[in-house]
Amino acid sequence: MAVHSERVQAPSPDAGQAVVAGSGTSAAGGGSKGAAPKRTRPAGGPGAGARFAPYLLLLPAVLATIGLLGWPLVKTVLLSFQNLNRRQLVMHLTEWTGFDNYKEQLTDPDFWAVTGRTVVFTLVNVVLIMVGGTLVGLLLNHLGKKMRLVLSIGLLMAWAMPVVAATTVYTWLFDQQWGVVNWFLDQLGWHSMADYNWLSSQYSTFFVVILLIVWQSIPFVAFNMYAGLTTIPKELYEAARMDGAGAGKIFSLVIFPNLKPFFLATTFLEVIWVFKSFTQVYAINGGGPENLTRTLPVHAFLEGSSGQHYGIGSAIAVLTILMLGALMAYYFRIMIKQEDEL
Amino acid sequence: MRRSLFGRTWPNVIAVVLFVFFIFPVYWMVATSFKQDRDIISKTPVFLPLDGTLDHFTTAVDAPNFWTYVLNSVTVTVGAVLLSLAIATLASFAIARMKFRGRKTFVLIIMVAQMAPWEVMTIAVYMISRDNDMLNSLLPLTLFYMMMVLPFTIWTLRGFIAAVPKELEESAMVDGCTRTQAFVKVIFPLLAPGLMSTSLFGFITAWNEFPLVLILNKEEGKTLPLWLSSFKTAFGNDWGATMAASTMFAIPVLILFIFLQRKAVGGLTDGAVKG
Secondary structure (H helix, E strand, O other): OHHHHHOOOOOOOOOOHHHHHOOHHHHOOOOOOOOOOOOOOOOOOOOHHHHHHHHHHHHHHHHHHHHHHHHHHHHHHHHHOEOOEHHHHHOOOOOEOOOHHHHHHHOOHHHHHHHHHHHHHHHHHHHHHHHHHHHHHHHHHHOOHHHHHHHHHHHHHHHHOOHHHHHHHHHHHOOOOOOHHHHHHHHOOOHHHOOOOHHHOHHHHHHHHHHHHHHHHHHHHHHHHHHHHOOOOHHHHHHHHHOOOOHHHHHHHHHHHHHHHHHHHHHHHHHHHHHOOOHHHHHHHOOOOOOOOOOHHHHHHHHHHHOOEHHHHHHHHHHHHHHHHHHHHHHHHHHHHHOOOO | OOOOHHHHHHHHHHHHHHHHHHHHHHHHHHHHHHOOHHHHOOOOOOOOOOOOOOHHHHHHHOOOOHHHHHHHHHHHHHHHHHHHHHHHHHHHHHHHHOOOOOHHHHHHHHHHHHOOOHHHOHHHHHHHHHHOOOOOOHHHHHHHHHHHHHHHHHHHHHHHHHHOOHHHHHHHHHOOOOHHHHHHHHHHHHHHHHHHHHHHHHHHHHHHOOHHHHHHOOHHHOOHHHHHHHHHHHOOOOHHHHHHHHHHHHHHHHHHHHHHHHHHHHHHHHHHHHO
């Protein structure tokens, strides 16, 4: 079971780690590239050098994580308790306001509207990505060698496309006057779309943003799905078919149970990724029209940085991080339960 | 039991439709960048730019500060990737080969750090950079990009190091190498493909990063993604030039991805499976 979830390329705890942890002999000696203190021959027992070697090796990584990740996190929390606007910023004033920023946000209908919107936005995206990715993965598994290569190239291109370049291209595809999408819809007979301004309304903007995210995310799920499918023994399909199972039955009885860890892990990763996506939403329409496509990360940025209410922006950021934290805690609980060894 | 012609054809038909769906935006970007203006601003789109032009690329390259932004992007990306490789090699060797207290905790922190919500931490990073007088500088960008790719780098390198048989290292040590020498002479050369593919993904992350540079740097401190996102506004509706700029920005990534994808994805999964 564990093997399938390993196909997910983002970190996931894996089994077999115990083997890696190494025996006593490999832990002895220790040290690498100048990080280890002077030590005796490696053949010797675990001396002081050996005991400290792993910590010395980890030291740069730990320091970097504390300074470059831990500190910004703490700083976000500290800022969220401050009244920090343009004036305080310019004059370098620190005004603590306790929970005021939070009180303001939590009683602000706008904040709840943005939160609700972010949740729905995430759900729609993730459902489309998972269903689409699974179907494309199944198709990849079903295709002959040549067609599989062709489709893989298409998927790879969409996957590799830099996000900012992709958003730029999508604004061009959906351009009101000269965009190829409007032309195409017009050709199909939907003439009212010939001059449609996609960025003029909430739903049509979201349509473009979601299409962009789904288009870029399906390849990851599809490739992993396909990789997972190749690990299912052929006999299982044959046995199911012998018992008269149709395509639906085969999926629910053979594929899904075998790839359940993959589905769980990937769904959660996608939820987390979509929930905190910023570039696509921001770069397509800047949270407009009339702020109706703001999601939480965009809201935090626009209030905090553009609106120069840094304290309030940080409070929104902290609330977003808390929501993400809850999602991640759940994700790691599943992952850890799933694997016996970290 | 032979399937009908229909049954054999439809997967291929769907595959072709999907291929077009996925590749079209990329194709359209490249195609538009080579088109004459009259073919871009035309009521019926031109799908094959047969009488192509390079004018749009000239416009994009001649845009103010273009080469500064290229240099910024390259500096920041290469710096971040090299730094994270150096730090990650040390750390991943420890977690792949050594047994020590706190190992699990460290691994867990790495996995959580991989999902750090950088998108909403930008305000804090802005304040930190400002307090240190480093707005519009490349140093904070390099450091924070390094941190963004570090967890992933440690995690994948750990897999690659674990995949090198321990016996190789041990026999080198029996032959009189110190552990450090064994690492440098035996493991390190075997790690080359792993380092390559890991740095590829680090490169792509850092090259594409947008939210942080958006808040930190302006004017001459911009990197290419930020420049590209403002290109449209700066050049009005010059879609040819905008697409040329997008193409120039995206092509290195697309090429890297295609050339190294097989090895990279294969290596990643191998590395992960062998744990």
